[in-house]
Amino acid sequence: MRHPSALSAIASAPASFDGASQHSSDPRAVGRSIGPSRAAHEKQHAGHVEISPPGAAARQAMAGRGMRVELVQAMSCNRIEFRYWGSSHLILAYEHGVRRKGETFIDGVPPSRLRDLARRITFLPAGRNYFEWHQLRTSARLLYVYFDPAELDVRSVLTSSSHINPQLFFEDACLWTTLNKLRRLIEGAGRESLPYFEALGTVLMHELVRLNGRAGAPARGGLAAWQQRLAASYIEEHLSEHIPLATLANLVRLSPYHFSRAFKQSFGAPPHRYHTYRRIERAKALLERHVLSVTDIGLSLGFNETSTFTTTFRKVTGLTPSRYDRTVAPLSPQN
Numbered sequence: 001m002r003h004p005s006a007l008s009a010i011a012s013a014p015a016s017f018d019g020a021s022q023h024s025s026d027p028r029a030v031g032r033s034i035g036p037s038r039a040a041h042e043k044q045h046a047g048h049v050e051i052s053p054p055g056a057a058a059r060q061a062m063a064g065r066g067m068r069v070e071l072v073q074a075m076s077c078n079r080i081e082f083r084y085w086g087s088s089h090l091i092l093a094y095e096h097g098v099r100r101k102g103e104t105f106i107d108g109v110p111p112s113r114l115r116d117l118a119r120r121i122t123f124l125p126a127g128r129n130y131f132e133w134h135q136l137r138t139s140a141r142l143l144y145v146y147f148d149p150a151e152l153d154v155r156s157v158l159t160s161s162s163h164i165n166p167q168l169f170f171e172d173a174c175l176w177t178t179l180n181k182l183r184r185l186i187e188g189a190g191r192e193s194l195p196y197f198e199a200l201g202t203v204l205m206h207e208l209v210r211l212n213g214r215a216g217a218p219a220r221g222g223l224a225a226w227q228q229r230l231a232a233s234y235i236e237e238h239l240s241e242h243i244p245l246a247t248l249a250n251l252v253r254l255s256p257y258h259f260s261r262a263f264k265q266s267f268g269a270p271p272h273r274y275h276t277y278r279r280i281e282r283a284k285a286l287l288e289r290h291v292l293s294v295t296d297i298g299l300s301l302g303f304n305e306t307s308t309f310t311t312t313f314r315k316v317t318g319l320t321p322s323r324y325d326r327t328v329a330p331l332s333p334q335n
Contacts, residue, residue, distance in 0.1 A: 049084040049130075049144055056080045062186045064194050066151025067201040070144040071186045074136060082132040089164070089208075090124040091145040093179045098285050102134025109168045117142075118281040119176060120169040123208070128166055138288040143183055145204065164208065173268035175207045222265040227252040231263065231271075239279050240302035245271060280316045283309075287325045294321040 048070065051057050057074040068088075074080055074097070084090055094117035105111045107128040114120065117140065124130045126149050134140075182200050185193055223231065231248050248271055249259035263271050279301045286297045298309030298321070313321045 047086050047088060048146065049082055049090070052081045052083075060186060062193075062197060064198040064201060066148040067198070067204075068146045069182050069186060069197075070146075071183060072142050072144060074140040074142075077136055079133060079135050082130070084124065084130040085128075086146075087126050087149070089126050089147040089149055090130065091143075091147075091179070091204075091208075092122040092124070092130075093143040093145070093176070094118060094120050095141040095143070095180075095183065096138070096281065096284050097140030097142065098137045099134035099140075100137040102132070104132040104168065106130045106166050106168055108166045112169055114169050116281065116285070117169070118284070119171060119277060121167075121172060121175060121179070122169055123164070123167045125164050125166055138285050143179055145179070145182070147201075147205065147208075151205075171268050172207075173273075174210075175204070176268070178204050178207060223252065223259075223262045227254075227262075228266050232267075235271075235275050235278055239275070239282055240300060242302070243271075243275060276312060277316060280313055283313060283321065284317070284324065287321060290325070294325065297321070 048068075051059075051072070051074075056076045056078070057072050057080070059070055059072050061068060061070045063069070077100075097117040099115055099117065101113075103111050103113050104122070106122065106124050107130075115137075122130075178200055182197070182204070185197055185200070230251055234248065234251055235243065245256045245260060248263070249256040252259060254262065260270060263274070267274050269277065283297050283301055286292055286300070287294075292300070294309070295306045298306050301309070303309035303312070310320050310322075313319070313324070317324060319327070
């Protein structure tokens with residue numbers, strides 16, 4: 001297998017990674033009449049996600065043995081479409097992003113109209129179709145990680161990665177930690193970073209194997225689907241409040257001890273940490289509107305002191321709220 005250069009800009013011309021060539025145009029694979037004709041589809045696609053219109057997002061990439069990673073920043077409030085069909089496995093990880101409207105389709109999984117995409121991860125096995133469209137309410141930042149299936153099989157001691165199941169918009173703290181390290185590496189990488197980049201790739205491959213094992217059988221000790229929905233909805237509706245563990249446990253009819261363990265199994269983080277993550281994601285969305293002050297945003301989310309809000313925000317994002325506010329451009333609330 002050829003090894004691409006360590007760092008490359010791919011903002012415009014499509015560059016093939018895995019030699020993916022034939023692409024299905026069957027609209028049943030990804031939704032209702034979502035794509036162009038077969039000829040146009042094949043012409044436009046290579047080994048990476050196609051984003052249209054082409055200038056709707058900035059792209060930066062790094063590649064090494066068996067893996068390529070793209071960091072994508074989308075700022076437009078107009079309709080943006082994303083398509084992929086190739087011979088590489090694909091991980092999509094949203095650092096942040098709230099869409100006003102839109103829908104995501106992948107083969108083998110019911111479509112989703114989830115609005116807040118922050119910290120959501122999707123896994124698409126090789127040969128599956130992916131299509132997504134949205135109109136953003138805030139800017140969106142995401143990571144695409146492409147894996148050569150043969151390389152994944154060898155380095156993870158997996159019999160055949162072709163049997164990995166697709167997963168849409170899940171959360172996993174361990175996987176997210178590794179993806180976040182890749183993102184930071186790309187932001188300031190040089191050729192000397194390639195060994196670390198490939199080491200992170202190996203870790204990520206093993207995380208995929210772990211996830212596949214978890215997805216292939218019922219998650220022992222995890223929350224049932226109705227319990228997950230109930231707990232997550234309650235947290236979203238009470239972000240600014242202190243939520244006692246007993247309150248959530250009673251909501252899903254479990255003891256606090258068993259609920260805490262089951263929640264972590266299902267969401268990848270304990271209830272308190274998940275609550276904190278969701279508060280910070282809401283804070284990021286409010287900061288991107290450039291309407292409220294940092295102090296007002298902190299107070300609206302239940303932080304009585306600006307210093308406490310700042311410390312928590314920096315711990316989760318690596319930036320202070322003021323610094324984050326300066327790094328994002330204001331987005332119009334209307335199309």
